[in-house]
């Protein structure tokens with residue numbers, strides 16, 4: 001990849017029929033505050049600047065990342081570049097002082113209160129894309145999405161998104177208010193979203209925003225065993241597929257990724273991202289992955305992946321990987337869309 005290529009701005013795409021227009025790849029900011037070990041604030045801020053310089057304009061956060069700290073961290077960047085970015089955040093995951101606790105709230109009163117917290121922490125009067133992070137099946141979806149639609153009418157939110165919902169849930173929500181984007185895990189290692197959500201999104205014209213498109217870094221070869229290679233405060237140590245025997249057998253699955261990287265003069269990360277981008281043509285929908293990084297060099301590397309084209313035979317080499325992955329993507333899968341599909 002030449003420096004000219006890495007510096008060319010990304011193509012722009014629209015999320016959903018009436019949603020925002022963004023660069024075809026976004027940036028996940030989660031790791032800048034929590035989950036992936038210690039962070040370097042100056043390097044993270046430099047990464048945000050590199051994103052804008054590259055045309056990476058969809059910036060993804062959530063109220064739960066650092067329990068508000070990630071939104072607060074982004075506020076100065078957002079203030080400086082409000083009209084140049086698409087600001088996406090999420091509500092619904094509830095935490096307490098017990099680090100292991102995770103609750104889910106989707107009731108209308110919670111939705112109305114949550115948006116006020118995000119607006120305040122981000123220092124904005126409107127959020128461009130507001131996602132429901134997880135679904136509580138005890139709350140009728142129409143009530144939750146109805147409350148989110150009310151936020152659009154009140155001018156607090158511009159567009160709506162959902163995360164980790166099934167195809168039927170996406171259809172139900174879209175009938176209440178247009179959904180611009182579905183944010184769900186989608187990568188060479190995680191393809192359960194293809195069961196029902198992807199076909200529904202394609203049919204409805206909803207964009208897919210794949211999260212963890214680099215398999216939380218495992219697909220890049222940056223670590224091979226979370227329990228051995230990553231610090232105590234790294235969330236990936238809790239994920240069954242990244243440690244011990246599972247990690248050993250999963251690392252072997254990267255061989256075709258490695259060989260394609262060599263053939264393209266690319267990195268493993270770039271091949272993993274190119275694969276996600278090419279799902280757009282395979283499934284007939286708009287795909288805007290949001291790889292997370294805290295480093296300028298990786299941001300540029302990841303942005304350049306949008307220009308790699310894998311041939312049909314190369315895609316065939318990657319096709320069997322996901323079915324062979326050992327271990328689930330979360331220690332507790334109960335709030336994922338997959339749990340409501342089985």
Ligand SMILES: NC(=O)c1ccc[n+]([C@@H]2O[C@H](COP(=O)([O-])OP(=O)(O)OC[C@H]3O[C@@H](n4cnc5c(N)ncnc54)[C@H](OP(=O)(O)O)[C@@H]3O)[C@@H](O)[C@H]2O)c1
Pocket residue numbers: 027028029030031036060061133163164183184210211212213214215216217218220222267269270290291292293294295298299301302
């Ligand atoms: N909706 C949801 O439920 C949900 C769940 C998880 C995440 N998300 C969102 O999705 C975003 C992305 O997901 P993610 O951060 O979990 O996983 P990811 O993008 O698959 O991987 C991020 C990891 O890969 C490393 N990395 C990035 N680029 C690299 C490269 N070129 N070479 C080597 N390593 C590289 C990063 O390290 P460095 O930071 O050190 O570069 C980080 O450890 C998050 O930031 C968050 O906004 C949403």
